[in-house]
Amino acid sequence: MKSGLGRTLAGVGALVALTATAGCGGGADDGGKTADKPSAKASATAEPGPKPLGEAQLKKAALAQGDVKGYRITPASEDEIPDVSVPADPASCQAIADLFFVGTEPDAEARVARSVISTEQTDATLLKVGLLAHEEANAKKILAEVREESEKCHAYEHTDYQYKDVKPGETPKLGDEAVAFTLRGDIDGDKMTFGYTVVRSGSTLVVFQALNALGGAEAEVPDEVVKAQMDKLEKQA
Template sequence: MKATLSRGAVSALVVAALGFTAAGCGGKGDSAEGKERPSPSKAAAAQADKPKKAAAGALSAAQLAEVIVGKGDVAGYKFEAKAKDEILNLNMPAKPEACQAVADMFFFGTQPEAKASLGRNITPAGKDSTDANYTSLVLLSHEQADAEKVIGDLRTSVEKCGGKYEHLEMKYDGVKALPAPEVGDEAVSYRVSGDFDGDKMPMFVTVVRSGSTLVAASTLNYLEPEKTEVPAEVIEAQLAKLKKGA
């Protein structure tokens, strides 16, 4: 999508990517067939409806639905279906260009585009839980060569981004590589911060490749940003379920 977006549309897209709406209200839980929230913009709606063709080696949307984590897979967490308009391949340029892959992954976008994708919004469950981390997890289906390219480009982007970038009229900083978990075939972890309406908030991201599928997870902590952490147990459970399903 090459068209220029209005400031309002940009804000709506960022809100969707961060999951503010999902974090602020309850849903129907784990059902992937529950009602989706209205699209935050015409641009997002058009992107969500864009058809994708599954290629050889890439899991289809139906196959992703069978292997994505959900209710009962990880104790202590609540899983909700992630709306289509929260997974966007905007193909809009970032400045500097070296940060493009990081900017794309903010919206769970990749170049080349995933053949199919499916996500979950994940929050700690239990009345005694004090964990305020909010995680978005998305499975991105590719042919294996494309999956390898995407995670390789992301790793390079994190290293060469220079710590800050601009994308869709928004400014981000604090881009920094973090120790990646030794799981899957390869993994990349990093952090990035954005200034949203005056509030700077860090987001921690982990992307793991398992064969031709990418497991992408981003975590925010609205109450205690300094305690932001991508839940390792959720990543491990997702990889185990993906491997078993494959």
């Protein structure tokens, strides 16, 4: 798996170079509005929730080429989403660190991911969208952990790279509940900004990752990509 991780991070560097060259050349309304934020340590409800979607259902619900005008959408490679959780330092930032590879702890029962890249040459944002099927209790627990860490984890190390300036964003009104945050990373000397939006829709978690390959301004997940994915998922569910 070490070689797979190496290829993944090398791929990030390659995408940065390609994007930099291109740049020079040219739901439910009340989701996430709860007044009391759930604790990451809260015990799971004993009531059974909706059955997790299977892999075939996730693939049908995932974005595909042509779903969002102005974007090229392709399945993410296995190297981009390795089936392993790499320890973060400190461990109190693990849930956030896992999202880099569209992962969670516990593992999803099924998972698909898509790479989404704007066809505009001046757009340096690289996007990744992941759908993860969980038991509903686990989905709630994971989102609570991500929310808590976005507020309390300020810097960490993951896969030998440094991340800092973790900041919670405005709570999105998406799905049953959602959380958003930003951070900055240093990968092989390249300064990058990341933006994350994580949504729970029933027992499915949707991870939106935006990477500004040129650094500088904060990375943002485009509204049209979020809307297209959430609409498609909710029709499938």
